[in-house]
Amino acid sequence: MSRSHVHNFSVSLDGFGTGEGQSLDEPFGHAGERLHEWMFATRWWHEMTDRPGGTGGLDDAFARRFTPGIGAEIMGAGKFGPPGWHQMPEWRGWWGTDPPFHTPVFVLTRHPRPSIEMEGGTTFHFLDAAPDEALAAAREAAGGQDVRIGGGPAVVRDFLAAGLIDHLHVVVVPILLGRGVRLWDGLEGLEKDYAVETVSSPSGVTHVTLTRMA
Amino acid sequence: MSRSHVHNFSVSLDGFGTGEGQSLDEPFGHAGERLHEWMFATRWWHEMTDRPGGTGGLDDAFARRFTPGIGAEIMGAGKFGPPGWHQMPEWRGWWGTDPPFHTPVFVLTRHPRPSIEMEGGTTFHFLDAAPDEALAAAREAAGGQDVRIGGGPAVVRDFLAAGLIDHLHVVVVPILLGRGVRLWDGLEGLEKDYAVETVSSPSGVTHVTLTRMA
Numbered sequence: 001m002s003r004s005h006v007h008n009f010s011v012s013l014d015g016f017g018t019g020e021g022q023s024l025d026e027p028f029g030h031a032g033e034r035l036h037e038w039m040f041a042t043r044w045w046h047e048m049t050d051r052p053g054g055t056g057g058l059d060d061a062f063a064r065r066f067t068p069g070i071g072a073e074i075m076g077a078g079k080f081g082p083p084g085w086h087q088m089p090e091w092r093g094w095w096g097t098d099p100p101f102h103t104p105v106f107v108l109t110r111h112p113r114p115s116i117e118m119e120g121g122t123t124f125h126f127l128d129a130a131p132d133e134a135l136a137a138a139r140e141a142a143g144g145q146d147v148r149i150g151g152g153p154a155v156v157r158d159f160l161a162a163g164l165i166d167h168l169h170v171v172v173v174p175i176l177l178g179r180g181v182r183l184w185d186g187l188e189g190l191e192k193d194y195a196v197e198t199v200s201s202p203s204g205v206t207h208v209t210l211t212r213m214a
Numbered sequence: 215m216s217r218s219h220v221h222n223f224s225v226s227l228d229g230f231g232t233g234e235g236q237s238l239d240e241p242f243g244h245a246g247e248r249l250h251e252w253m254f255a256t257r258w259w260h261e262m263t264d265r266p267g268g269t270g271g272l273d274d275a276f277a278r279r280f281t282p283g284i285g286a287e288i289m290g291a292g293k294f295g296p297p298g299w300h301q302m303p304e305w306r307g308w309w310g311t312d313p314p315f316h317t318p319v320f321v322l323t324r325h326p327r328p329s330i331e332m333e334g335g336t337t338f339h340f341l342d343a344a345p346d347e348a349l350a351a352a353r354e355a356a357g358g359q360d361v362r363i364g365g366g367p368a369v370v371r372d373f374l375a376a377g378l379i380d381h382l383h384v385v386v387v388p389i390l391l392g393r394g395v396r397l398w399d400g401l402e403g404l405e406k407d408y409a410v411e412t413v414s415s416p417s418g419v420t421h422v423t424l425t426r427m428a
Contacts, residue, residue, distance in 0.1 A: 013405075013422070014398035015229050172386075174410040174422065178402025184228035188392025191227075196388040200414040208227070208388065 002139045003146045003166040006156055007066045009183070010035035010171045010205075016180035017153025024082040027094060029180060035173050038205045039063050048100060058201045062169060071142025073101050074134050076155035077109040080124070086111035093124060104141040106134055108155065131162045153181040160187055168194070168210040216353045217360045217380040220370055221280045223397070224249035224385045224419075230394035231367025238296040241308060243394060249387050252419045253277050262314060272415045276383060285356025287315050288348050290369035291323040294338070300325035307338065318355040320348055322369065345376045367395040374401055382408070382424040 011017045019031030028035060039045055044064040046054030085091040086109060093099055102121040112126040127134055138147045149159050159165050194210035201207065225231045233245030242249060253259055258278040260268030299305040300323060307313055316335040326340040341348055352361045363373050373379050408424035415421065
C-alpha cells in the first residue's frame with residue numbers, strides 16, 4: 001500500500017520549520033541554512049552534490065531514506081519559490097535544471113500554471129487542492145509507490161492535522177529561532193496514533209520519528 | 215561562585231511546560247502528570263517517596279542532580295499553588311508538611327505574605343521582585359551555594375531572557391500538548407551563550423542541557 005512520508009524535516013528547538021522573512025535571497029528567512037547543516041554534512045548530501053566525503057553515521061542513515069520507494073512529492077507554494085513566484089513566469093523552483101526529486105512533484109498553489117518537465121525525471125505539477133485531493137493525485141502519479149510530503153511546515157502540519165501522514169521524520173536542531181513558521185501548532189494528542197522514537201546524534205541534532213500504528 | 219540552575223524541567227515536543235487549565239485538582243492542567251512520568255520512574259524519585267525500585271540509568275542520573283549544591287530555590291506563583299492561592303490563607307504549597315526542597319524557597323508573587331517555615335528545612339518566602347532582585351535575595355540565602363530556578367515555564371523563560379540562568383536542563387517528552395504555557399517563546403539566539411548537549415533516553419524522553427560558556 002502506498003504510504004505518505006515526511007523525511008528530513010528540520011525544526012529548531014523552539015519548533016520553527018522555517019524562519020521569518022522568506023525571500024529570493026533567503027529561502028528559509030532569518031534561519032538561513034542553520035536548520036540543514038546537519039544534512040549538508042552527510043555522505044548522502046555529498047554524493048548528491050558530487051563531492052567526496054561526508055559523515056556516514058546516524059544522520060546519514062536517516063537522510064538517505066529520502067529517496068527509496070518514493071514515487072511522488074507534494075510541496076507547498078512556499079517551498080517551491082519565494083513569495084510572489086506565481087508572478088514570475090520563468091520561475092522553475094530553487095533547484096536548477098535537475099532537481100533532486102526525480103519524480104512528479106505536486107506544488108500546492110492558489111495560482112496553478114502548466115506543468116514543467118525538468119531534467120532527471122522531475123516534473124512539477126501545480127494544484128489548487130485540499131490535502132486529501134492532492135494526496136490522491138500524487139498517489140496515482142506515484143504508481144503504487146509512496147508519496148513524500150516535502151514541506152514547508154504549514155503543509156506538513158495541514159497533512160498531519162488531516163491524518164494523512166503515515167511516517168514523520170523530524171530533526172530537532174538545537175537552536176532557538178524565536179520566529180518563523182511553527183510545525184507543531186494545533187496538533188494536540190497527535191502522538192496517540194503513532195509509535196514515537198527519539199534518538200540524538202553526535203552531531204547535536206535529535207531525530208524524532210512518528211510511525212503510524214497499524 | 216554561586217550559579218543558577220534549572221533541573222528536570224519537562225516540556226512537550228511542542229514546547230509546553232505546563233498544560234492549560236491549571237487548578238487545585240490539576241496542577242499541570244490538561245497535561246496531567248504526563249510531563250513527569252519519566253521522573254517518577256527513576257530510582258531517585260522512588261527514594262524520595264520511600265518506595266523500592268526505580269530505574270537507575272540516564273534519566274535517574276539527570277534527575278538526581280536536583281539536590282546537590284543547591285542552597286535556595288526560586289519559583290513562580292503558579293508553581294506554588296493553583297490560581298487564587300493568594301486568597302487562601304492556609305495554603306502552604308502542594309507538597310505536604312515536608313516539601314522536597316529542604317532550603318529557603320522564594321515564591322515570586324504580587325501578593326507577598328509572611329514566610330512559612332515547613333518541616334525538613336524548607337522555608338517559603340514570598341517576594342514581589344524582578345528576576346535579578348529575586349536572584350540576589352536567593353543567593354544571599356543560599357550562603358554561597360547555587361540557586362535553583364524551579365519554574366514554571368514563564369519564570370524560567372523570564373530568567374533566561376534576563377541572562378540569569380547558568381545551566382538549563384530541559385527534558386523533552388514526546389507528546390503534543392497543543393496548548394498551555396510555552397517555555398521557549400521570545401528567546402531567539404539564546405544558544406549562542408551556551409554549550410548545548412542533547413541525549414535521548416531509552417525511556418523516550420530527550421535531555422537537553424544548556425551550559426553557559428565562561
